[in-house]
Amino acid sequence: MSETLFEQIIDREVPADIVHETETTLAFRDINPRAPVHVLVIPKTRYRNVAELAAADPRLLADVLSTAATVAEQEGIAEAGYRVTFNTGDDGGQTVYHVHAHVLGGAPLGPEAAPR
Numbered sequence: 001m002s003e004t005l006f007e008q009i010i011d012r013e014v015p016a017d018i019v020h021e022t023e024t025t026l027a028f029r030d031i032n033p034r035a036p037v038h039v040l041v042i043p044k045t046r047y048r049n050v051a052e053l054a055a056a057d058p059r060l061l062a063d064v065l066s067t068a069a070t071v072a073e074q075e076g077i078a079e080a081g082y083r084v085t086f087n088t089g090d091d092g093g094q095t096v097y098h099v100h101a102h103v104l105g106g107a108p109l110g111p112e113a114a115p116r
């Protein structure tokens with residue numbers, strides 16, 4: 001598998017606004033935020049999407065979700081509520097094929113998907 005942008009962020013070859021790091025995960029602000037708080041959480045080991053991660057390493061998926069919860073607490077949005085999404089595949093809007101959770105909040109977010 002060729003390297004994605006997110007491996008380069010993990011390796012500190014590309015700068016990012018890192019807000020939290022654990023042994024297995026990294027959280028950094030999305031460069032193009034779609035909410036007042038928009039943080040991406042990635043596992044340091046690459047899987048293409050959440051389905052592959054869930055099948056291969058459920059414990060690592062739990063780490064990603066746990067880091068998402070920690071980030072929400074840290075950003076002060078846990079109590080008001082927030083959204084965690086995994087865009088998956090082209091129709092799901094995925095553009096970077098290293099699985100990542102979007103943690104979105106800081107304002108009412110509206111409906112989950114655009115109406116048809």
Ligand code: AMP
Nearest residue numbers: 005016029030031032087093094095096
């Ligand atoms: P997705 O479209 O679900 O694959 O999400 C990829 C996300 O990565 C998008 O929301 C982009 O805005 C974000 N992104 C792209 N480049 C960077 C970067 N250098 N640093 C932080 N976020 C980025």
